[in-house]
Amino acid sequence: LQPDEERQLFHDLNRLGKKVDTNLALQFDNSNPVNLFIKERLMEELGLGVVETDVKSWADDDGRIVRKDLVAVNAILLLNRSNINGATPLMIDGRTETGVWFWSAVRDIEGFGEERAREKTVAAQPVVLKALAKLVYDFSFSNRRPDDGDDLTERLLSSLNDVDFSHGNPMWRYYNLNEEERRAEGLAGLSSYLPLDDTGNRDIGSHQGDFMRFGAKHNDIYPILGDMIRWKLNLPSRRQPLQ
Known part of the structure; x- marks a missing residue:
């Protein structure tokens, strides 16, 4: 912020009690280790593009990720939580x-990070990224991670x-298809994962x-999307006991 903008922000917060925009608050939070990971490893090292304002129209999407969405995905990826409040360096140690590997792989998805990315790939929608992040957390970091968790993440x-x-x-339209349509699209076996x-x-x-x-309703949706991805890649189902 320029000095005059900082003064205006100080005035608005202290005199008018205006609530700080979530993206702006996260941008200036350098005490949280997840925010530092995003800034130092993802933005500066990996070159991940970040934007501070929500994308209202998909036609205006320039490929960058909205900061609050990036934070929410990393909260699941590193903490298995819906937010990063109270995160400590010890919690993300190791x-x-x-996390960098995850975002490197995501960045290579066709259409991701490009102009009008949301029109090119569903992977540009935050709920899909949350599904992928949850899979990595479950395979790599969960207390109930399978014995071959590292191999599954790989x-x-x-x-x-x-x-x-x-x-x-x-x-993606599985629940909008009838049984005959599911069979015709080669989706008959998916039900055993859902x-x-x-x-x-x-x-x-x-x-x-x-x-x-x-x-x-991301919390309802991303586990189901994760199940679909498990099925497609022949990864273990959530419905089968861990070995």
Whole structure:
């Protein structure tokens, strides 16, 4: 911020009680280790593009990630939490190299980080990134991680381009298809990976025009997207006991 902007911000906060925009607050928080990881490893070292304002129209997407979305994805990736509040260096110790590996693999997904990325790939939608982040956390860092967790993370991150992240992939529309359509699209086996239909919200989004737009209830949606990716890459199902 320029000096006059800093003075205006000071005035607004202290005299008007204005709430600081989430992206702005995160930008200036250098005490949180996850924020430092984002700044030093992802932005400066990896060159990941970050934008401070939400993208209102997908046509205006320049490929950069909204900061608050980037923070939310890393909260899942490194902490298995919905936010980074109270994170300490010890909590992410030994995890940041895997974090860089994760974002390097994501960056290589076709269409990701490009102009109008959200129109080119569903991987540009934060809920899909959360699904991938949760898989890495479960395989690499969870207290219940499988014995071959490192191998599973390797298989996942080295095979992301084997997943069709295009908007036209019928897998994303699984819940909008009937049984005959699922069989015709080669999705019959997917049901064994997904939660039972009577156990929660299955409205993960809809295909609107040429685009698959996932819904706003991310906590309900990203575990299901993770199950779909597990199935596609022949990774262990959440429904099978850990070995």
